[in-house]
Amino acid sequence: AQSVTQPDIHITVSEGASLELRCNYSYGATPYLFWYVQSPGQGLQLLLKYFSGDTLVQGIKGFEAEFKRSQSSFNLRKPSVHWSDAAEYFCAVGAFYNQGGKLIFGQGTELSVKP
Amino acid sequence: GAVVSQHPSRVICKSGTSVKIECRSLDFQATTMFWYRQFPKQSLMLMATSNEGSKATYEQGVEKDKFLINHASLTLSTLTVTSAHPEDSSFYICSAGDYSDSHNEQFFGPGTRLTVL
Numbered sequence: 001a002q003s004v005t006q007p008d009i010h011i012t013v014s015e016g017a018s019l020e021l022r023c024n025y026s027y028g029a030t031p032y033l034f035w036y037v038q039s040p041g042q043g044l045q046l047l048l049k050y051f052s053g054d055t056l057v058q059g060i061k062g063f064e065a066e067f068k069r070s071q072s073s074f075n076l077r078k079p080s081v082h083w084s085d086a087a088e089y090f091c092a093v094g095a096f097y098n099q100g101g102k103l104i105f106g107q108g109t110e111l112s113v114k115p
Numbered sequence: 116g117a118v119v120s121q122h123p124s125r126v127i128c129k130s131g132t133s134v135k136i137e138c139r140s141l142d143f144q145a146t147t148m149f150w151y152r153q154f155p156k157q158s159l160m161l162m163a164t165s166n167e168g169s170k171a172t173y174e175q176g177v178e179k180d181k182f183l184i185n186h187a188s189l190t191l192s193t194l195t196v197t198s199a200h201p202e203d204s205s206f207y208i209c210s211a212g213d214y215s216d217s218h219n220e221q222f223f224g225p226g227t228r229l230t231v232l
Binding site: 034036041042043044045046049090101102103104105106107108110 | 119121147149156157158159160161164206208210212214220221222223224225226228
């Protein structure tokens with residue numbers, strides 16, 4: 001079965017500290033992986049995506065993620081968190097557009113940032 | 116990036132009435148749009164895939180007669196919640212697929228908060 005697991009429902013970090021949000025997936029084909037961020041009452045903004053090539057991908061707002069096929073993981077990292085990073089983060093795995101383009105989302109991780 | 120709008124952003128209706136939500140891709144043509152539902156503090160659940168000029172494909176468990184989807188043009192898809200009931204109250208989010216060489220991803224609308232009294 002295709003699924004995405006984000007083990008951490010809620011994480012709190014201090015401003016300036018490093019961050020890692022975990023994501024594990026189960027997918028029958030070549031996975032296309034995404035990280036989105038959602039502020040309260042808003043839609044989703046893409047942080048970064050991985051289709052192929054270099055397994056360490058850089059995104060917006062200083063985020064990066066590393067694809068590890070052997071671990072079926074796509075963890076999101078940021079070296080220094082800012083208070084404005086407080087939001088809900090979703091990992092997603094999907095099919096390529098010519099295979100329907102559907103996305104499967106993880107449960108989300110809520111990030112709180114302490115001053 | 117590409118922009119997707121939704122209208123209305125918030126709607127309150129009485130039980131038994133129908134509500135239409137619009138999803139527009141403002142600066143690109145989207146042959147495929149997706150409709151999601153999100154409950155508070157939960158993830159997005161795909162309801163249906165909408166392809167321009169053809170019938171929508173609904174996910175298992177989603178009532179197609181209750182959630183009518185129309186994708187009449189390359190920039191507009193609509194979701195109509197028919198005979199709405201309080202349990203239909205939720206946050207509905209659409210996305211539009213931009214699969215041009217420069218993007219190859221879905222762009223999400225800001226969402227519509229539906230409250231059924």
